Amino acid sequence: MLGATSHIAGRVLPAVGRVPGNVVEAVASRPGRVAAAGEVARRFGARVHDGYDALLGDPEVDAVYVALPNSEHVTWALRALEAGKHVLVEKPMALSEQDCLRIGRAAGDLVVMEAYMYRFHPQQRKVVQLLGRGEEGCGEAEGRGEGEGGGIGELRVVRAAFAYPTPVEGNIRFDPALGGGATWDVGCYAFDVPLWAFGVEPCRVWARFHGDPVDLGAVAVLDFGDGRSAVLDYSLEYGPRAHYELQGTRGSISVRNAWTTPHEDGVITVVTLDGVREEVVPAADAYELQVAAFADAVRGRRESLVVPLDHSVRVARVGEALIRANAVGDWVDLTSR
Template identity: 35%
Template sequence: MKKVTWGVLSTAKIGREKVIPAMQKGQWSQVGAIASRSLDAAQKVATELGIPKAYGSYEELLADPEIEAIYNPLPNDQHVPWTLAAARAGKHVLCEKPFSMNAQEAEQLREVAGQVHIMEAFMVRFHPQWQRARELVRSGALGELRTVQAFFSYFNRQSDNIRNRADVGGGALYDIGCYAIVAGRFLFEAEPLRVITLIDRDPEFQTDRTTSAMLDFGGGRRLDFTVSTQSVPFQRVQAIGTKQRLELVIPFNAPLGGTTDLLLDDGSQIGGVSARRETLPACDMYTLQGDAFSQAVRGETPLPYGLDDAICNMRIIDALFKSDQSGQWEQV
């Protein structure tokens, strides 16, 4: 089967360093062009990464008839406008997270729903570590899954960093809280009914630098998480059931091309010393994500996650921000 030819909007770091090299290794994906508002910048990256074509505008890339799918790693406030433009041009779109600034903005893409494939780029959902974790939950190995707990943090106070700009969607909840939300939705295979949150904002940037939240999935099930852009780097996801506890080690930034681990603990010894380690094979989750999307473009498999999934994630984020203002539980 002919590989799907991708175009990339912008020379963003995540594209240069992670996504493009990974997709170039794919069985179903190839990167045919990259665009920047600076032709020199686009040509420089194209030369470094061996991309055949470079464009000095996004419009030129979208007009290229050889490009079938677009990867959109632009700043958060530009996700919907350029995803919509690409879809109108007949291109399938893999858009970086968070999908939009709010659910209402994401709803604009209903206009092109059904015409092209659109998916939010949560690469973790394609990693064997996450797939195995959900398999264990489904099998009943944990008993009844009651609680998912997540922590994700890094330290960044650079004033010129886009993650510290509130006007374009910076802050902990948008940048990494979305991963914690997806972890709960992925493992419970359900949607939260209501949420409550506590936010601490940076006095200079006005972004949320530490956000904690509880999401009620009904039936006694809940997701608890804390994310921070100004704490020591750390990440963990735990799924706690009536029989066993499952821990995903390095769940969000798993080493590309390296093995990953799950820990299972039945609580028989204090301190988790009884935990059993399960090692998952080496992979690149960005390669797996690109190939899964490309296979859907070729009609080989259904698209695993679509527009409705992305809009649902934004509704949850909207409710969390609303809860910060009201100080109360908010319905999703």
């Protein structure tokens, strides 16, 4: 893995070891930080390399996990692909649609997946099932809202809110040069939801950001046409919230701990004309499930890749459009590309 001392490594590396058939073979930090990386390596019985390039030259490494600041994802995903490694890259895969497409072109037969871990959690799978997608999926939904008695009718509105107060000191999220800002940190989770839930792209988007020099938060609207929209808010400074709601013509589905995926049982509330019911989903480790799915894809089961590259391209396109909408102070049209 690249970025051995990152906070997120503390979640993902232990998960690798828990998935049968997978080991943390080697880790690397930036050049000159080999001592810190060595401590991480010892915890996982892995080799340590001095610098990311050295790890990419390790013939025993089949796949690379990129857990770097957002600004570094594209560079190191591309270098890992050039070195013939499969790539699991942290969200956001890239800060532009064009960069996602470059990664896609470079991948060839190698597996590349953006690490939206919540998509692998049984809570998320249950929501997709309730929406009418069926057993297999936490991929794109078809928006019918009638699966397995979900009974919410036609999906019309997605509301999503992700906020948490984040320490500022030394935090990559507050550095514009490192791809900081709420849009790419928490916002991308919020606009990921309407993209899979409606299964189509928005025709236009609107956003108002606050904060400087990075956006500390935003309110955004995505217009999907035919009366379908998403209303989002996200922030790096407001009190904790990780909630989305899918509003249909006959009811709604809401998820309280959507992205802070529950280690206790998850609760999905379904409100229909027949009343209110709660669907309880057993606790699970979304990181472990994500690693298992990625490893399956590397071994040839590509159907386990529930966050396909074209979805990542759409997420990046929407992120870019929201930034543009805030800058121009108006709707940004996405139909005339």
